[in-house]
Amino acid sequence: IGTIIKPSVGLTPQATADLIKTLCEAGLDFIKDDELQSNSPHSPLEERVKAVMTVVNDHAERTGKKVMIAFNITGDLDDMRRGHDIVLENGGTCVMVNLSSVGLAGVIELRRHSQLPIHGHRAGWGMFSRHSLLGMEYPAFQKFFRVAGVDHLHVNGLRNKFCESDTSVIASARACLTPMPGIGAVVMPVFSSGQSARQAPDTYRELGSADLLYLAGGGILAHPAGPAAGVKALQQAWEAALSSIPLSDYAATCPELAAELERFGS
Numbered sequence: 007i008g009t010i011i012k013p014s015v016g017l018t019p020q021a022t023a024d025l026i027k028t029l030c031e032a033g034l035d036f037i038k039d040d041e042l043q044s045n046s047p048h049s050p051l052e053e054r055v056k057a058v059m060t061v062v063n064d065h066a067e068r069t070g071k072k073v074m075i076a077f078n079i080t081g082d083l084d085d086m087r088r089g090h091d092i093v094l095e096n097g098g099t100c101v102m103v104n105l106s107s108v109g110l111a112g113v114i115e116l117r118r119h120s121q122l123p124i125h126g127h128r129a130g131w132g133m134f135s136r137h138s139l140l141g142m143e144y145p146a147f148q149k150f151f152r153v154a155g156v157d158h159l160h161v162n163g164l165r166n167k168f169c170e171s172d173t174s175v176i177a178s179a180r181a182c183l184t185p186m187p188g189i190g191a192v193v194m195p196v197f198s199s200g201q202s203a204r205q206a207p208d209t210y211r212e213l214g215s216a217d218l219l220y221l222a223g224g225g226i227l228a229h230p231a232g233p234a235a236g237v238k239a240l241q242q243a244w245e246a247a248l249s250s251i252p253l254s255d256y257a258a259t260c261p262e263l264a265a266e267l268e269r270f271g272s
Contacts, residue, residue: 007034007035007036007219007220007221007222007237007240007241007244008034008035008036008037008038008074008219008220008221008222009029009034009036009037009038009221009222009223009225009226009227009233009236009237010037010038010039010040010198010221010223011025011026011037011038011039011040012040012042012043012223013039013040013043013046013048013049013054014040014042014043014046016048017048017049018048018049019049019050019053019054019056019057019058020057022049022054022057022058023054023057023058023060023061024061025233026058026061026062026073026075027061027065028232028233028234029073029226029233029234029237030061030062030065030073031065031234032233032234032236032237032238033237033238033241034073034226034237035073035074036073036074036075036076036219036221037073037074037075037076038075038076038078038102038125038221039076039077039078039102040078041078041080041102041104041127041129043078044078044079044080044081044089045079045081045085045089051077051078051079051089051092052092054077055077055092055093055096055098056096058075058077059075059093059096059097059098062075062097062098063096063097072099074099074100075098075099075100076100076101076102076125076158077089077093077098077100077101077102078102078103078104078127079093079101079102079103080102080103080104080107080108081108083112083115083116086101086103086108086112086115086116086119087115087116087119089101090116090119090120090121090122093122094121094122098122099122099123100122100123100124100125101116101120101122101123101124101125102124102125102126102127103116103124103125103126103127104127104129104130105126105127105128105129105131105151105156106128106129106130106131106133107129107130110150110151110154113126113151113154113155113156114154114155116155117154117155117156120155123157123158124155124156124157124158125156125157125158125196126151126156126157126158126159126160126193127160128144128147128159128160128161131144131147132168132169134147135170136169143174143177143178144161144174144177144178144181145177145178145180145181148178148181148182148193149181149186152182152186152189152193153186153189156193157193157194158193158194158195158196158219159182159193159194159195159196160195160196160198161175161178161179161182161195161196161197162174162175162178162197162198162199163175163197163198163199163200163201163205163209164176164197164201164205164208164209164212165200165204165205166199166200166201167199167200168199172208172212175197176212176213178195179195179197179213179218180213182194182195183195183213183215183217192217194217194218194219195213195217195218195219196218196219196221197209197218197219197220197221198221198222198223200224200225201220201221201222201223201225202222202224202225202240202266202269202270203225203239203240203242203243203253203263203266203267203270204243204253204267204270206220206240206243206244206246206247206253207243207246207247207252207253209247210244210247210248211247216244216248220240220244222236222240225240225266225270226239226240228269229262229265229266229269230265230268230269231262231265235262235265235266236262236266238262238263239260239262239263239265239266240266242256242257242260242262242263243256243263243266246263253267254267
């Protein structure tokens with residue numbers, strides 16, 4: 007279970023780190039940069055990495071759990087290599103790139119250099135899929151970047167805020183979990199876009215697997231009782247999903263989940 011920090015709206019590196027401290031203490035597993043935020047004047051990558059990893063490393067030292075942060079290092083080849091090295095030197099465990107922005111050659115070169123997992127964001131994929139006579143479906147698109155060496159791939163989410171159908175989203179996620187001849191390894195599908203506790207049971211039932219990243223921005227950060235309660239609500243939702251218990255029944259003894267369900271309606 008993870009979330010997305012939106013420093014592109016103006017958060018400083020320290021403000022980002024302060025929020026990540028709250029999320030680490032709440033028990034979150036994964037946090038990623040926004041696809042719009044890489045190396046900006048108000049939040050330079052090196053400053054952000056150092057501030058955030060100070061918090062993450064301290065939390066790991068105290069608890070034994072190191073939250074994975076996917077830092078967006080999207081840029082030209084030198085930028086990505088430099089960004090990767092900054093993340094690695096500060097104890098980071100993941101880097102992120104916008105796949106369509108850097109292209110296949112960029113991902114291949116980063117994979118050759120990288121000692122860390124690569125989180126692949128599909129920002130811009132809509133231009134390949136908005137018309138049936140143009141582009142390609144995502145089950146084809148994802149194959150190229152799997153061959154290039156990406157470890158996580160975004161697949162959108164059920165009842166998302168974009169134009170894609172739930173059927174297409176699940177087909178994309180299943181494709182990511184299907185071994186490819188000559189490669190064998192699968193990649194982890196990343197569900198995001200308007201996700202909250204509401205979609206957890208359907209996601210698990212339709213995919214038939216819990217091998218996924220489930221990212222909720224507002225679904226965690228906009229919880230009425232704050233981000234920590236948002237994390238707990240998502241954990242409770244997935245506990246219910248894995249146990250085949252209706253959310254409304256599980257929420258009867260889980261106040262965080264109950265508040266989440268009320269906040270995000272039906």
